[in-house]
Amino acid sequence: MSNGMDLPAQVTVNTASHSSGSETLIVRVDxxxxxxxxxxxxxxxxxxxxxxxxxSRKVECxxxxxKSRRGCSFENCPNSNRIATIQNLQxxxxxxxxxxxxxxxxxxxxxxxxxxxxxxxxxxxxKDRKFISVEPFQEENxxxxxxxxxxxxxxxxxxxYILRVECRAVTPDGRISAVANSKETPIVVGLPKxxxxxxxxxxxxxxxxxxxxxxxxxxxxxxILSYNVLADIYATKQLYxxxxxWALSWRVRRKILLREILAYDADIxxxxxxxxxxxxxxxxxxxxxxxxxxxxxxxxxxxxKIDGCYTLxxxxxxxxxxxxxxxxxxxxRAIARTNAFEQRNxxxxxxxxxxxxxxxxxxRLDGDMSHTQGGNTLCLANTHIFWDPEYSDVKLWQTHxxxxxxxxxxxxxxxxPLIFCGDFNSMPSEAVVELLKxxxxxxxxxxxxxxxxxxxxxxxxxSLGLISAYEHVTGNEPRFTNYTGHYVGTLDYIWVSRxxxxxxxxxxxxxxxxxxxxxxxxxxxxxxxxDHLALCVEVEISPTNAQAQTLSMNxxxxx
Numbered sequence: 001m002s003n004g005m006d007l008p009a010q011v012t013v014n015t016a017s018h019s020s021g022s023e024t025l026i027v028r029v030d031x032x033x034x035x036x037x038x039x040x041x042x043x044x045x046x047x048x049x050x051x052x053x054x055x056s057r058k059v060e061c062x063x064x065x066x067k068s069r070r071g072c073s074f075e076n077c078p079n080s081n082r083i084a085t086i087q088n089l090q091x092x093x094x095x096x097x098x099x100x101x102x103x104x105x106x107x108x109x110x111x112x113x114x115x116x117x118x119x120x121x122x123x124x125x126x127k128d129r130k131f132i133s134v135e136p137f138q139e140e141n142x143x144x145x146x147x148x149x150x151x152x153x154x155x156x157x158x159x160x161y162i163l164r165v166e167c168r169a170v171t172p173d174g175r176i177s178a179v180a181n182s183k184e185t186p187i188v189v190g191l192p193k194x195x196x197x198x199x200x201x202x203x204x205x206x207x208x209x210x211x212x213x214x215x216x217x218x219x220x221x222x223x224i225l226s227y228n229v230l231a232d233i234y235a236t237k238q239l240y241x242x243x244x245x246w247a248l249s250w251r252v253r254r255k256i257l258l259r260e261i262l263a264y265d266a267d268i269x270x271x272x273x274x275x276x277x278x279x280x281x282x283x284x285x286x287x288x289x290x291x292x293x294x295x296x297x298x299x300x301x302x303x304x305k306i307d308g309c310y311t312l313x314x315x316x317x318x319x320x321x322x323x324x325x326x327x328x329x330x331x332x333r334a335i336a337r338t339n340a341f342e343q344r345n346x347x348x349x350x351x352x353x354x355x356x357x358x359x360x361x362x363x364r365l366d367g368d369m370s371h372t373q374g375g376n377t378l379c380l381a382n383t384h385i386f387w388d389p390e391y392s393d394v395k396l397w398q399t400h401x402x403x404x405x406x407x408x409x410x411x412x413x414x415x416x417p418l419i420f421c422g423d424f425n426s427m428p429s430e431a432v433v434e435l436l437k438x439x440x441x442x443x444x445x446x447x448x449x450x451x452x453x454x455x456x457x458x459x460x461x462x463s464l465g466l467i468s469a470y471e472h473v474t475g476n477e478p479r480f481t482n483y484t485g486h487y488v489g490t491l492d493y494i495w496v497s498r499x500x501x502x503x504x505x506x507x508x509x510x511x512x513x514x515x516x517x518x519x520x521x522x523x524x525x526x527x528x529x530x531d532h533l534a535l536c537v538e539v540e541i542s543p544t545n546a547q548a549q550t551l552s553m554n555x556x557x558x559x
Contacts, residue, residue, distance in 0.1 A: 023178040059167055060150075061165055064165070064166075065144055070162050083187060194259060221505075221538045224270070224538075229271055231307035233307065243525055258287075271382075274307060293320065295358060297309050298356070321361040321362060324359040326402060328355045328401065332351035333348065353394060357402050364376040378418070379419070380419050381422070385426065416500075417497045423491055427490060466498065469539065470493070
């Protein structure tokens with residue numbers, strides 16, 4: 001292979017730090033991961049120590065791979081990026097720890113064992129008794145060149161090997177102004193395997209409930225996904241110290257997130273914590289290039305990176321009829337101008353939290369009822385309510401305001417079906433969920449209201465007739481939808497109109513053992529890219545709610 005650079009084909013592991021001429025090139029590398037763009041970070045300083053702009057110099061790179069594998073040979077090794085320092089002289093395989101060595105040995109013997117159930121003796125085939133000729137473990141000093149580009153994408157063949165990069169800065173006239181000391185990477189790790197498939201649980205009473213409701217439902221089900229994807233601005237080592245930095249990085253998490261989202265094959269997707277730049281550079285290109293149409297609404301924060309809500313639907317199944325957004329900050333300021341708040345300045349300081357919501361109306365393009373006049377539209381809402389437990393009054397204020405707007409939209413369109421998704425940052429026992437579920441808030445549940453931002457408790461109501469899709473299908477809310485080292489609880493919900501939307505199936509929440517995996521850590525971890533779990537439900541939708549019979553809540557409880 002032509003190397004394209006005037007650098008030696010063979011290099012040694014230890015290279016002294018030096019510079020050529022009067023400039024210094026500093027190189028930094030991260031953890032390489034299979035299938036993920038791997039960039040070299042470079043910094044060039046001049047004679048006075050000042051930075052030299054990248055446009056005035058071209059940085060040329062050359063990548064090498066170690067000739068022998070450096071990673072652990074145990075298939076289920078929990079330390080995929082640890083260098084192997086123990087060798088089995090029987091077969092030459094290398095391991096990162098005594099535990100992996102013993103586990104691999106045990107697994108091999110289990111496969112070849114002919115022992116009876118009451119014997120602990122292991123019989124090893126004669127051929128396995130013979131030691132083969134292996135080269136003892138030693139520091140590798142041979143490398144093979146694999147790329148001359150600044151960006152390299154590790155392949156499956158690179159997993160378990162170490163990479164090495166050499167860089168130099170070149171002036172526009174071709175003069176080499178600086179050569180950096182070579183850098184070795186940690187062991188290339190494989191892209192984590194997908195988490196075990198989640199089971200789809202179907203309500204056995206769906207047929208009976210369909211009959212009780214006395215309406216014809218579209219036989220074409222609609223699958224809905226709601227997912228807080230954890231914005232990169234919040235994915236920090238301070239919040240999640242148990243997660244490897246490479247697994248927290250956006251370049252890795254985005255690939256795992258996309259793989260997971262596409263696997264659900266949802267007709268409607270409601271995402272929260274989608275960072276604005278990642279919406280533009282990643283989600284929009286990937287999802288809307290695969291048959292989805294979407295609307296994004298960023299939070300109203302002025303400075304810094306911003307996250308928001310992203311609502312999508314399959315273009316082959318739906319058409320956008322109407323879209324609205326709610327900026328809770330704008331509503332709070334508008335109310336303050338009417339002097340409705342007793343403590344105006346304090347109330348505003350408490351309410352201005354930048355949260356937003358989306359409300360859209362969709363028309364069905366397929367299914368049994370797609371051509372039924374007035375019966376082929378539905379209302380869809382997506383929100384992310386404020387997070388802080390010390391601001392339960394703000395959470396309730398935001399939720400009540402959003403419900404009032406949803407009532408207006410649904411009523412103006414003759415009570416069309418409603419699907420309401422989001423991260424509500426509230427447990428099932430708290431006022432926000434009580435309001436959504438019971439259409440009112442009790443005095444005992446109403447949160448402390450230090451700035452009097454809430455109306456009287458008897459006015460905190462709505463008449464949308466909502467049920468929780470998960471509770472309806474399984475009989476209970478999930479035990480948790482947020483599972484981190486500092487908090488475990490249910491914060492995410494999918495609500496639907498009880499008179500016109502019939503939840504049929506839900507994707508069950510994995511158990512803790514599955515979530516923690518071989519890493520034995522909370523979320524996020526190497527297989528679960530967010531601190532939240534995706535909610536996914538399948539529903540049947542009535543063509544219209546105008547003639548629907550209103551049923552009491554006990555008809556929707558599990559028998």
